[in-house]
Amino acid sequence: MKLNIKNRFTNELPSDIVEVNEPRQVVEACFSYVKPQNPSNPKLIHSALEVANLVGLSKEDTHSEAFLNVFSGKEVLKNTEPYAMCYAGHQFGHWAGQLGDGRAINLFEVEHNNQYYMLQLKGAGKTPYSRRGDGFAVLRSSIREHLCSEAMFHLGVQTTRSLALLLSGDEVLRDVLYNGNADYEKGAIVCRVAPSFIRFGNFEIFAAREDYKNLKIITDFTIKYYYPEIKTEGKDKYISFFEAVANNTLEMIVNWQRVGFVHGVMNTDNMSIHGVTIDYGPYGWLEDYNPNWTPNTTDNEHKRYRFGNQPKIAQWNLLQLANALYPLIDEAKPLEEILNDFSKKYEMKYLKMMHDKLGIKKEDENTRNIVYLLTENLQLTETDMTIFFRKLSEINKEDSVETAFEKIKNAFYIIDEVKDLTLDTWFYWLTLYLNQLNIENLSNMERKIAMDKVNPKYVLRNYMAQLAIDDANKGDYNLLNELYEMLLHPYDEQPKYEKWFAKRPDWARHKIGCSALSCSS
Known part of the structure; x- marks a missing residue:
């Protein structure tokens, strides 16, 4: 298994000088070095060959012992130093302070075909940012993330990808409903892939701490590698960066609305600077068209992250990013203009998208x-x-x-x-x-072809994912594999999967995991 390893993030950004892997406040650092916890008996459940090829791996590689060991966290690849990122965020509209990668460990960056990808394990153990958590993930949430990442990509929605889904061999204690009835579940690990996992919160933390030196360092780094088309200098560079992030975020939200996807936890620490969907927790697709629906039980009362509110929340989150970048610009007007344009641009793109859906x-x-x-x-x-x-x-x-x-x-x-x-x-x-x-x-056929390219026949409904989870908990992964194959071609008729082109069954209306979910994973 050969990968073209790059370590731009760790080579060029300031690291945590403390090496103790215990929950704590990390200052003047973009990340902390941390090793994944050794799983007791890792097992590969599923790998995405398309994603493997994306990063320079073959089908044979995905079946190798090296693949199993590296992407379960059992072994650290030579010449790499895993790390967890330090960032902050607003959660449900409230400032939460330092958050960071509490369940995620970045393994390394690879270059393949002139493209760069960061590979990250979710559920591989605690980090300095785990707070009271254990850093692990369970099988049910890991299946949902693995399937949804790939489903979204093939729907044409901007997203992180998922390379592999693995069992750790360990049991993880979770309180699914936060009602005091904790129980042990199968531990699992997902290997996520993205250009980077830099979020709005990576900038917020330095701005909140008035650490403008490191705010400038990480912003310059982000522009240099992820927005190289920006050639201006001084404050204009940061204004252009903010506008580009706003535009990419806008495209993502329009596509969420197009396919009926609800993120569920649109906190600023879950917003990527690439404008890709990141951190699949209590997400869901609309069953019935209900703008007030949210899949997150934590959000039941106020429904902040409901389907119909996602554009406004994106704009609010961008406001927080603007506030974080302001010290580098020291001028509010250009940021305000970009924020004000967001709602106007959204309305135009939303209407265009809906016209496309209607043919x-x-x-x-x-x-x-x-x-x-x-x-x-x-x-x-x-x-x-x-x-x-x-x-x-x-x-x-x-x-x-x-x-x-x-x-x-x-x-x-x-x-x-x-x-x-x-x-x-x-x-x-x-x-x-x-x-x-x-x-x-347009002729009827021309219009039908065009409409069927933007209106999917198959989406990952929550009850479908839950059925796959139920089987997987019994050691049966056939349904997981079936859903994965179907979701690779969501716009095709696929007659053999016709049973999945159906309304949510009555039994799933209020079943846990099928209608709404908690953040517990």
Whole structure:
């Protein structure tokens, strides 16, 4: 197993001078050196060949003893020094101070095909940032992260990747519902892959401590390697950096909205400077179209991170990043302009995205009205978001309103509720939609092909992941493998997986792990 190792982060940024691996405040440092804990009996459950190839590994490598040992944390690769990053963050809108990699250990950076990737283990033991945690992860959360990382990538959503899912052979104590009923679960490790794991919080911590020297060092490092297109100097360089991060974050949020994904924990320490989805905890896809839904039980009361609020939270998080970068700029106006533009740009990109989902090319007052009326209609009764948009492409512009309705009615959870005023409202919207289709020049087939490229047929619904988890806890990984293969091609028809193109079953409506989840992992 040969990898082209690079260590830019550890070579160029200040390290923690204290070597004791105990929870503590780490100052004037971007990271602390720390070794993964030796797992008792590691076992590879699943590896992603596509990700292996991305970093320069072959299929044979993934079956090797070296692969198992390195990516379970059992061995440290020669000429590498694993480390945990120091960062801070706002959690649920409140300043939390130092956080850091409490369950993550960065192994090394590799270069392959002129691209750089950081490889990181999640669940490999405690670090100076673990606080009261043990640094481990359990099988259920690790399966969810491994599957979701790859599902999101193939949906076309910006994300970290997952190279491998492994059992540690150790038991981990967890209180799933935070209700005092802790129990032991199978420990597991995921190897995550990203350009870097630098977050908004990496800048926040130095700004909060008024350590402007190290704030400048890490910002310059980030721009040098991850935003090399920025050629300006002085404060303009940092303004351009903030604008680029804002734009990348915007693209990610629009894609979340496109596929119905809800992150669940959009704290600033979970926001990547690359604009990629990071830290898959209590996430979920919308079953019925409900802008107020959040998958996070911790967020049940205030629903801060609900589906419909994600754009505003992204903007709020960017405000915190702007505050952190301000000492390098010493001028608020350009940062404020970028933040104010965020909501305007979002509205434009959101409407364009929704037009694409509807197969509508023209953008005017009439088509905007069609979009906003639809988002209201989808809430009249429980309507499966994924199925609705996928079935919508089957409508032909020559169809009657009644025929069009027949083609989408399988998306409704309780069809008997779609009557009287609700039915009239749907017929009215379908009339507007059919009229618009007849105004446009696309043939039915051209429009269907275009719509099916942005409206997935298959997403990783929570109940599906939970079924795979239940089987995996019994040592059966067949369903995990099946879901993984299906999620590699979410926009294809894949008739052999048709059973997964279905509404959430009633038994999953309130089952733990199928409707909502805690942060416990």
